[in-house]
Amino acid sequence: MKVDGKEMRPIWLSSENPLEVQVIDQRMLPHDLVIASLRGVDDTIRAIGEMWVRGAPLIGATGAWGMYLACVTAPEGRVSDAWLTHQAERLKASRPTAVNLAWAVDRMMAVVTPIEGDGARVRAARDEALGIADEEAENCRRIGEFGAPLIEAIARKKKGETVHILTHCNAGWLACVEYGTATAPIYEAFNRGVDLHVWVDETRPLNQGARLTAWELGKYGVKHTVITDNAGGHLMQQGMVDIVITGTDRTTWTGDVANKIGTYLKALAAKDNGIPFWVALPSSTFDWTMDDGVTDIPIEVRDPDEIRYVQGRLDGKTVQVLVPPLGSACENHAFDVTPARLVTGFITERGRCVASREGVLGLFPEKGKEALCS
Numbered sequence: 001m002k003v004d005g006k007e008m009r010p011i012w013l014s015s016e017n018p019l020e021v022q023v024i025d026q027r028m029l030p031h032d033l034v035i036a037s038l039r040g041v042d043d044t045i046r047a048i049g050e051m052w053v054r055g056a057p058l059i060g061a062t063g064a065w066g067m068y069l070a071c072v073t074a075p076e077g078r079v080s081d082a083w084l085t086h087q088a089e090r091l092k093a094s095r096p097t098a099v100n101l102a103w104a105v106d107r108m109m110a111v112v113t114p115i116e117g118d119g120a121r122v123r124a125a126r127d128e129a130l131g132i133a134d135e136e137a138e139n140c141r142r143i144g145e146f147g148a149p150l151i152e153a154i155a156r157k158k159k160g161e162t163v164h165i166l167t168h169c170n171a172g173w174l175a176c177v178e179y180g181t182a183t184a185p186i187y188e189a190f191n192r193g194v195d196l197h198v199w200v201d202e203t204r205p206l207n208q209g210a211r212l213t214a215w216e217l218g219k220y221g222v223k224h225t226v227i228t229d230n231a232g233g234h235l236m237q238q239g240m241v242d243i244v245i246t247g248t249d250r251t252t253w254t255g256d257v258a259n260k261i262g263t264y265l266k267a268l269a270a271k272d273n274g275i276p277f278w279v280a281l282p283s284s285t286f287d288w289t290m291d292d293g294v295t296d297i298p299i300e301v302r303d304p305d306e307i308r309y310v311q312g313r314l315d316g317k318t319v320q321v322l323v324p325p326l327g328s329a330c331e332n333h334a335f336d337v338t339p340a341r342l343v344t345g346f347i348t349e350r351g352r353c354v355a356s357r358e359g360v361l362g363l364f365p366e367k368g369k370e371a372l373c374s
């Protein structure tokens with residue numbers, strides 16, 4: 001996507017040094033565009049865990065590049081199975097909720113380990129990591145094509161009046177390589193000339209909505225307004241939201257959706273107000289082995305200091321300020337699960353479907369055996 005006229009992705013292999021992967025350090029946005037370099041698996045784990053990179057498809061792509069870095073930093077250049085297995089386990093443990101991470105790392109292992117020869121393994125890892133990033137970009141482009149008609153239909157019904165879309169967290173290109181998941185239909189409908197406006201939940205505690213989604217939409221020229229996390233229900237009651245579109249970090253094949261904390265409350269409010277609640281995701285975000293998302297999806301609990309300290313800009317510097325009394329306990333549950341019954345449907349790279357096992361397997365019939373035998 002373009003940032004001030006320059007094509008950018010949130011992750012790429014350095015053109016100057018093939019032993020280095022570069023990422024946008026998303027902690028510093030929107031006020032500073034900082035590029036960070038990853039030179040090994042330790043750097044990659046830190047970047048994922050500390051959320052220099054974040055968002056399910058991007059965490060997957062970063063895990064894939066982490067496996068490439070594992071290959072190029074193998075001790076004495078020996079890319080052994082034991083070394084790769086150990087680094088794969090470490091990478092997969094760096095964040096627990098987004099299933100794309102394990103999906104991408106396992107895919108890298110499946111491609112690299114059957115290959116003989118250290119150099120051949122390095123080349124295969126580089127090609128596969130590039131392939132995963134490009135595939136996810138294409139999947140998101142297709143999500144845009146399948147999702148835009150939903151927004152166009154609302155515009156027709158409203159006779160061209162502005163369509164108001166609510167989204168939570170950042171499920172944009174920063175989270176995905178290109179286009180985004182939730183934002184792909186928005187960008188595509190915007191490109192097709194639909195008059196639209198996005199309500200952006202600020203998304204405490206790390207403010208991915210206020211910092212990242214607002215930045216992305218602004219750079220693209222999409223009208224948007226940042227709101228507090230608790231405003232959505234009120235706006236829905238007042239007829240100010242036409243559709244909700246979110247991304248997801250892990251969705252069970254039965255239709256339960258894990259996403260950034262607060263998504264469930266938006267889905268409840270949408271249901272109560274008869275507003276469609278759509279979830280956009282590439283197939284890499286489906287968990288084909290879990291039946292019950294509410295009980296089984298691992299929910300990350302992060303450092304409570306992310307609640308205590310809010311980051312912002314003051315006098316040209318990025319600063320952190322303390323909000324609650326230091327003695328008060330804080331608990332930082334990073335995701336929640338929205339049950340399938342509250343979800344209108346899914347927008348995927350293969351099309352749209354209802355949020356049910358029949359709907360999902362209708363689009364991905366080849367996954368039926370894996371899902372039904374799990």
Ligand code: MRU
Binds near residue numbers: 168175180182208334
């Ligand atoms: O904690 P984060 O910022 O990695 O959480 C990201 C989200 O919850 C996104 O909504 C999700 O990954 C959607 S993917 C585009």
